[in-house]
Structure formats: structure tokens, C-alpha cells
Amino acid sequence: MYRYDEFDATLVAERVAQFRGQVARRLSGALSEDEFKPLRLMNGLYLQLHAYMLRVAIPYGTLSSKQMRRLAHVARKYDKGYGHFTTRQNIQYNWPALVDTPDILDDLADVEMHAIQTSGNCIRNVTSDPYAGATADEIEDPRPYAEMIRQWSTFHPEFSFLPRKFKIAVTASDHDRAAVKVHDIGLRLYPNEAGEAGFEVLVGGGLGRTPYVGHVIRRFLPKEHLLSYLEAILRVYNTQGRRDNLYKARIKILVNSEGADRFADLVEAEWTKIKGRGVDLPAEEAARIRAYFAPPDFEDLSDRSEKLEAARAADEDFARWLRVNTKPHKAPGYAIVNISLKSIGGVPGDISDMQMEAVADLAEAYSFDEIRATHEQNLVLPHVKKDDLHAVWSALGGAGLATANIGLVSDIIACPGLDYCTLANARSIPIAQSIAERFADLGVQEDLGELKIKISGCINACGHHHVGHIGILGVDKKGEEFYQITLGGSGAEDASLGEIAGRGLSSTQVVDAVEKLVGFYRGNRQDGERFLDTYRRLGAGPFKEALYEAA
């Protein structure tokens, strides 16, 4: 993985010093809260319902064991002993004190981490495929490009006061695990007919109150021009994006009001003028960054592990976990291990300091020291030998981290909702917990297959409900918490936005509603169909009927 050199380290240290000064000026009263707000936001510090919240960047979701241990230390020393992984591969702490935040950032800087641009109207921490460098279905590791974007966007002097926040995601696989179609810019690396790799560039995807799937504005961008092309997009957005209305300020509104073709023309015109003028990285620098992501020294193994097969045959719980939580690796004899942060009845994405230590130990012993965070609020050990899977599973079980539910009905994305968030209409976390408890039986869950439930506490859609196979949105009805169901969304390569199913439901009805929908699916699915496939085949009508029948 990438390691800081003196330049990266100096800039992060200088950033902490700068923020220390800003906090001191705020505490002394030299800065008003209004003036301090954009500064703290650019360091990931939010003011929530009960306290400050600090969001720490995990660029493209890649972490070392040492970094994970430091995150555990921060949870222990400055918070209540836990952290919360978000839908953007970051981690949040919900209870830090303002005076401590410069010290937290210092502790993080020691292990090459920071909170830079995890909030504010700037280019946010870039996200990517959590299986990058491990999965057989990628054409190359996308993370070097994500790192190039990280450096280019860090303290970008022209793009630090954009109309709104700006999110970029990169993938290099046909299986989209980075939700590139619902980002401000989505980049998909693929080979053209000549066999050269380049980017398909999508712009204007996003959720929130006006959700859109992104438009392709360039079919093929040669890799070496990535940064100049991004700079052209950002300049068009910075100068022409709306600033008169907070809700119309995202780039998706500009793209859709101009039309994707005209927007593409504007970008192309700007790009022609800046291409070749020093924004793109020199080839030596691109190669230097790429070298950090060279594959680890995989052993030459047979793809079949006798040790694994014996353990699989002996223990059905282990066998299920293998089926559900592990994925094929590109190196023979290795597997990708998903660690669920969705224990039944737990808070989606939450992890204690002890669990973080356990994951760090396992990564060190069994996964070349690497850990990934996923946008579905889980973790990944990307490179585990099949021979070691049983040992890893046992240790995860001991730490309460072996729930076999990746991609299943209880692997729910939920935003913080009314338990933490000032903007919420309704609670999200308790709904997620009740649904998971209703479907507690893991055998039943596995039988139901892939089913993505996503819950947002308000229309800002931090829980991505629009792209849930079943989406749940908290609405306010005369001061009471109500929930609206959407059906048929997807944030993956087959992206689509869910449709509203009908009238709102109370918090008790909503769990029954999910059960009815799932029951209808189970009764009507055809061979191998996922919930989403059955929904797409039959259409919304019968599902709505099932949902509202004699309710």
C-alpha cells in the first residue's frame, strides 16, 4: 500500500499545526463559530445532536494493521471505546471533545492518517473497490489512480470552496463494488478494443433529495490524462454550478439542466485548453505511485486446500460463513474474507476498540497486514490463505465478528438517523436492528440470497435508500416518525433508483412490511433469482399489493 514520503508527511503535519491554531483561535473567541465552521469541516469535525463528531479519512478504504490499532487507540482514549465505519469507507467518532481534536489528529498523523477533506464543500476522500488488488475480476488495481486523485485534490486551491461537496469513486472491475454510478464523478477503468486501459467517465450521479444515476460524458479517457480531465470537470462545476440554492448545488443538477451532451462539450472545451499544461502527472511519478501497490508476495499454492475442505465438512457454521462471507481471490490458494460489522441486533458499522485490535492482529498474521473498509460498512481481509481460513473464522468468532450475512437481509446500511443526526426525521438504527432480529436465522437469510436493505433518516439519503433493493426513508408526519418504502433500487453495475411503494408506515409496521415483501419474493422467485431480479421481472404492482394487502 502507499507509504508517505517526506512531502506527504510534512503536509499532513503542517495541516495538524494549522488546525491546532484554528482550534486555539476558536477557543479564545478570535474566531466565531460561523467562521470556524468551514475550517473544522475541512478537517472532518461536525457538530451533532449531542457532541462533536470527527470523521477520519481512510483513502480508498485501505488500512494497515498499525493504522487499525491507532484507530482503536483513538476510540479508547478520546471516545467511548468504539468507532463507526461509514458508507464512504471512513470512520467516525461520535464523542470527541473539541480541545482534544488536534491531539487526535497528531496521533493519526503518526501513522499516516488524517481527517482532511472528509467534509465541507470540497473534493472529498476518494473511494474505491474494497477488493482492489485481490479480486480476479479487475483489469488492474484501481488504487494507484485513487492515490493520484487524493494527492491532486488535497488542498486544491481552486476547488476548496465548491458549490457543494464533491465525491469521486474509482473501480477497475465490471462488478461495481464502489457505486461509481451514484457519485459526482464515477471512474471505471476498462480495456478498449486495442487492449489499452482507460477510464469511462460518469458525471452527475448522486442520491439526496433529487437522485440521479450518472451520465457517461466520456467513453474512453487515456489514463495519463486523468487529472487534467478531472480539473476540467471541476472548473466547469466551480464556475457554473448553482450557488443560490443548497439543494440545487450538486453537480448532478448542473449536468441535468445543461444536458449531459452539452455538459460534456463544456468539459471537453476546457480540457483542450489545459491538457498538456502540467496538471497530469509525469510518467515517473505515476510509476512511483503504482509501485506501492505491487501485489504482495503470494505463495505458489494449489487452489484446493485439503485443510480447508476437512474443516468445511466438519462444521456447518463454518461452511456457511465460507459460502457467504468469502470471495474468490486472483491468486490460487487465497480467498477474500469479509468481516461483517452487522451482528444481529448491533449498530450497523459500529466496532469496539477490542474488535479493531482483533482485526489488526488477524491482518498482520494472515493478510499481508492489509485491511479494507467497504462502502457497505463492513471490513475486508483481502489476502487470506485458504489453509488459514478456519483459524481466521475462529478468531473472528471469538471477537463477535463472524456473522455470516454479507449481502443478505441483515447486512443493512443505515445512516446515524435521529439517534445522532440533527437533520433526521426518524431513527434508522433501531429499524435496522428490528429487521435483523426478525430474520435472525442465518439459514433463512442465506436461502433468501442477496437482498440489500438501506435506511436513511431523512431525504439527504446518507443511508442510500434510493439504491436499496428495499429502501426505507424516515419522514416526518405531524411530528411522528414515519417510513416510506422504495423498491427496486441498486447501486451496483445494474444501477437504478427505487420507486416509492405507497403510503408511509409506522416503525412497527415497517418491519412487518419487509417481512411481507420478502415472503412474496420467496413465493414467486424462479430459479436463482435474487429479490431484485424477481422485482424487475414482475414489476412493482404485485409487490405493492403484497405490501398493503389487508394491512
Add this chain to the structure above:
Amino acid sequence: MKLLKLAHGRLLPALEEAQEEVSLEDWRANPQAHAGATALVISNDVPLADVRCDLSGFSVIVLDFPTFKDGRAYSQARLLRERYAYTGEIRARGEVLRDQLSFMARCGFDGFEFAGAAGDAEAALEEFSFAYQPAADGALPVCRRRIAAAEAA
């Protein structure tokens, strides 16, 4: 409100010379009537791609930050420097705060109508030793420094 000017890496209070200001619209409508103008004021919603005229006669171009959150003038300043090769002063007006000064300087601003203390402003420009990306200030980006360091080694 003081005027600070950036020259040779130092940001110092400047004497306010008398400028005759004219807005871009007024000047375009009737250039003859404003022949004596020395400072051109461009509002931040003007796409600079449209300003295809000779700006070199103005010793100052004033760009506006109606609030510090409105960052359009950063792009305008870079375009003036990098695309239109304007070499006179680019002055920041409006909500010009300490913690935005270094971004402004990188984008090509070298005049600042600044309400705070001058020493504070200069300290703000010294917070970072280098930058990752090229901009209008001519600073060598980190990638070029890396290559230079590798060659020297």
C-alpha cells in the same frame, strides 16, 4: 480595511493608491467614457471565457468574494493568470479571511482587502511548505520536487 500586497514572497500593507474603478459591464458598454480607468471590477458570475479583450491596460483587476464560501473567483484568477496572461495586480475584495489567503495566493491573487492583522495574514501564507498540484503561483508541485530529489540523489 487594509490593502495587503504580495511581492517577493512577502505579504505587506500597501499604500492605497488612488484607482479609478470601472465595472466590466460599464467599460464594455462605453470604453471611451472610461479611458482613464485603472482598475477593472469583474463580478464573480462572469464566465471569463467571454472576456476576450485586452486587459493589460488595467493595473488592477478586482475579483469578488460576496461570501467566503463562494469560490468562483478562485477559478477566475487562475484563468486571468494562466490563460489570459494578465500580469497586473489581482485583488481580492469582499469576505477575505485569513484562512483563505493561501488558496487565493496560489490562484494568482496578489492584492487583498483584508480586515485582520497584517502579521496574521503573512503567517497564514507560511503554513504549508509545498503543494501537490500546479496552480498560478508558479510553485513547483510535489511530483516535480520528487523527481528533482530523485535526480539529485
